[in-house]
Amino acid sequence: MSNKKIKTLLVFGTRPEAIKMCPLVQKLQKNPKFDAKVLVTAQHRQMLDSVLKLFDIVPDYDLNLMKPNQNLWELSSNILLGTKEIFDTAKPDLVLVHGDTTTAGLSALSAFYSRIKIGHVEAGLRTFDKDYPFPEEINRVLVDSISDLMFCPTDKAKENIEKSGISKGIYKTGNTVIDALLYVVNNKEANLDFIGLDPNLKTILLTSHRRENFGKPLEEICRAIKELIQKNKDIQVVYPMHLNPNVRNTVKPILEGIERIKLIEPLDYAPFCSLMKKSHIILTDSGGVQEEAPSLGVPVLVLRDETERPEAIEYGGVKLVGAHREKIVSSVQHLIDDNEAYQKMSKAVNPYGDGIACDYIEKIIENYYSV
Ligand code: UD1
Ligand code: UDP
16 A cells, blocks of 8 residues: 555544544644545534534535434434545545444445544543443444444553454544644633633533433532522533534423523633633533543543543543432532542642643554555
8 A cells, every 4th residue: 555545544533533633634644644534424414513613614515413302213314424425435444433323334334334444532431330331332342343443542441442342443642622622722722701600600510411311410410500509609611502403402490590691602712711810610520521621621520320431530520420410519619618638639630641642643544555
């Protein structure tokens, strides 16, 4: 393959995949050894497009699949059929997918059926519980089991794959989310005036969108927020609500119209990074936010009972509190009242990477094709 370019097709579909794949797209498209193209499933639409715009990336192929309140069966079938057609035309040497979404799982399966090599970015994350997170745990197990190259963010992720009996193609690279975060924090400072935050209050940032938290658990989270706002006159809460209607239909009836709670639309990535930086505490069930916040020195309380990202918990910047009202209230109150505990959690140490994961991935692929 020495005189030939490496035909690489990067496939993604949701906001977090875009944030974590765009720095890699930029890197590979600058490298003359690669012919790097982008296929988006558009499992997300607005939330995907805002990231593509930020990184100035125009997809070569767009399946435009998102439907309001879509279900896993139809989305999965459409990804399988849609990607097959593009793979038949584009004939890539290597398909790169990211993480654990339906886009990642079904695009990788489709590439496997087409006998195309697969590279998995953010490989090896596990809770070892097929129901949490659902359906992501099974997607990542599937993708790793059929990948030729696995780019693991941490030693632990690498070990998880090795323990499953796979022995070849596993590399530790760091997480590309840190490449994206540092790029944005250093180059795209955003103005947050439009949110109307009170500079005299401490800001608590909330995000929640996981399927396992739909219904009762999300209600518990919202009731905890309401209680905290009533107890603490010196805090304000900002919740950029995910566009999934299952989130909004639960959140709005409980939290809308309450003083010092701002329910806002999802933020573009640059303002979201600025808001993370400004926040006193972050409450989240997001995977990406758990990885980013430790770089900014902001304590994170995770609204889940388990996580596939245990490293930051070991480092002390992140704690699991689940989606239980009392536990959330007492954990936040503790951080508000106990400055020593707060300072302990707000060390800016990040176990997920140093911002050069894309360089590692680029070199590993070059070596694999010996160019
Ligand atoms: C998906 C992923 C989840 C990931 C999350 C990141 C799966 C099964 N789930 O969950 O792993 O953590 O993305 O955010 O792959 N919507 C819009 N516009 C958008 C995006 C979503 O209107 O730009 C609404 C639509 O009604 C859509 C719904 O949200 O049908 C759900 O989107 P979907 O991708 O199926 O699920 P998420 O909850 O976003
Ligand atoms: N994010 C964003 N705007 C928001 C909320 C989150 O840009 O309003 C970013 C966040 O910084 C992180 C990513 O989106 O990089 C996480 O996406 P999400 O929580 O939807 O998915 P997950 O990471 O849980 O799969």
